[in-house]
Amino acid sequence: MSSRTAPPRALLPLVALFCVGYLAPYLMPTVVGRLTTGLALSGSQAGAVGSALLLASACAGFLLASRVDRIGRARLARRGLLLIAGGFAMAAATHHVALVVAGCVAGGFGSGTATAVAAVGIAGQREPHRVTVLGLLATSAVAGALYLVLPALGGGHALPLAAIGATALLVLPLTRWLSAAPVTASRSEAAGPLPHRRSGLVLAASMLCWSMAQNALWGVSGRIGLDRVGLSEAALGVVFAVALGGGLLGVTAAGALGPRLGRALPVGLGTALIAGCVAVSSSAHDATAFAAGEILWNTFYPVVLSYAIGLAASLDGRGRWAVYAGSASSLGVACGPLTGAVLGAGLGFPAMGSVLAGVLLAAAVPLTAVALGSATGGPGRVAIAVRRRRSAAAVAARSELGRAA
Known part of the structure; x- marks a missing residue:
């Protein structure tokens, strides 16, 4: 069955895998915050645990990018989901720091595995951007609900980790439908080199910084809300839930617009707007400014992410660039909590926000350039098109000479 005519039932496991793979990064503020309070870790130590979790996720993506179809999507997805469930269950069940770290790393590797399977499957769809939008909608909805529910269930580090593991078990039965998901390449294409290497590498590097x-x-937003602004954990959970609700609206708008705006405008302008929100949120002294920065930021973030993932998917129909760019993004996510903790402790949160906003503005330039190149077909595609036109003209000329003779 062609990847361009996949039945709707084949999309459900892809969306669910995308959701469970991205759930840990979405819950990172509460995970890091509860590791700090529940295990008596410092902010930097809790950030390092979060970074280890996300680094494992990135490593899984890099290792599996070209092996998903070779291993089998359903088999690999099941292994990843079981690893998520088992790893986070172990981390949730103990207060021994070494075991918590080991469980988080195992769960993170499982998250990266699930994301890799989802990325390869999504890249083979007729409209990968729209399927990505569905995945982001599901992730924002689940994470927003958890931000509202978890504070009411009690403190400690166990609850958010157990919630991620439980979500993986709920998704596990859906993997039986992955057998209907089509293989996205022939044998000859599978053996071929990566297309658009320059654009793909620039995109991956930019996504890492972005x-x-x-x-x-995001990794220290909980500390800003609790310590600097003075919110309670329940109030902070409401802010994060509303922020993720804003993300739902943003992703819905992105899905409705689709490719009408191209990719360059949403990626470039969206990143610039995010930079402004980051500066506002990190320098906030009161709940209003903090909430406004978080909500607007989380409204724009998934919009830009959906277009960036769609851009990566457009570079290779087999989904390899989608996985590599997603893994580079996960690597950046992995560096985030520790970077935020170190910058926040060394410079203070307002100065940290200014530095991060500058990095975002710098990353916006190559991201926009790659998006513009994909819109015009890129230099390689233009050259191929020119050669094809010349060949067609030569054939037509020979045909006319033959008629004249």
């Missing part, structure tokens, strides 16, 4: 800057703030 994600690192935002997740440096």
Whole structure:
């Protein structure tokens, strides 16, 4: 069955895998905050645990990018989900720091595995951007609900980790439908080199910086809200839930617009707006400014992310660049909590926000350039098109000479 005519049932496991793979990064503020309070870790130590979790996720993506179809999507997805469930269950069940770290790393590797399977499957769809939008909608909805529910269930580090593991178990039965998901390449294409290497490498490097800057703030947003602004954990949970609700609206708008705006405008302008929100949120002294920065930021973030993932998927129909760019983004996410903790402790939160906003503005330039290149077909595609036109003209000329003779 062609990847361009996949039945709707084949999309459900892809969206669910995307959701469970991205859930840990979305819950990182509460995970880091509860590791700090529940295990008596310092902010830097808790950030390092969060970074280890996300680094494992990135490593899984890099290792599996070209092996998903070779191993089998359903088999690999099941292994990843079981690793998420088992790893986070172990981390939730103990207060021994070494075991918590080991469980988080195992769960993070499982998250990266699930994301890799989802990325390869999404890249083979007719409209990868719209499927990505569905995945982001599901992730924002689940994470927003958890931000509202978890504070009411009690403190400690166990609850958010157990919630991620439980979500993986709920998704596990859906993997039986992955057998209907089509293989996205023939044998000859599978053996071929990566297309658009320059654009793909620039995109991956830019996504690393883009994600690192935002997740440096996301990883310490809980500390800003609790310590600097003076919110309670329940009030902070409401702010994060509303912020993720804003993300739902943003992603819905992105899905409705689709490719009408191209990719360059949403990626470039969206990143510039995010930079402004990062500066506002990190320098906030009161709840109003903090909430406004967080809500606007989380409204724009998934919009830009959806277009960036769609851009990566457009560079390779097999989904390899989608996985590599997603893994580079996960690597940036992994560096985020520790970067935010170190910058926040060394410079203070307002100065940290200014530095991160500058990094975002710098990353916006190559991201926009790659998006513009994909819109015009890129230099390689233009050259191929020119050669094809010349060949067609030569054939037509020979045909006319033959008629004249």
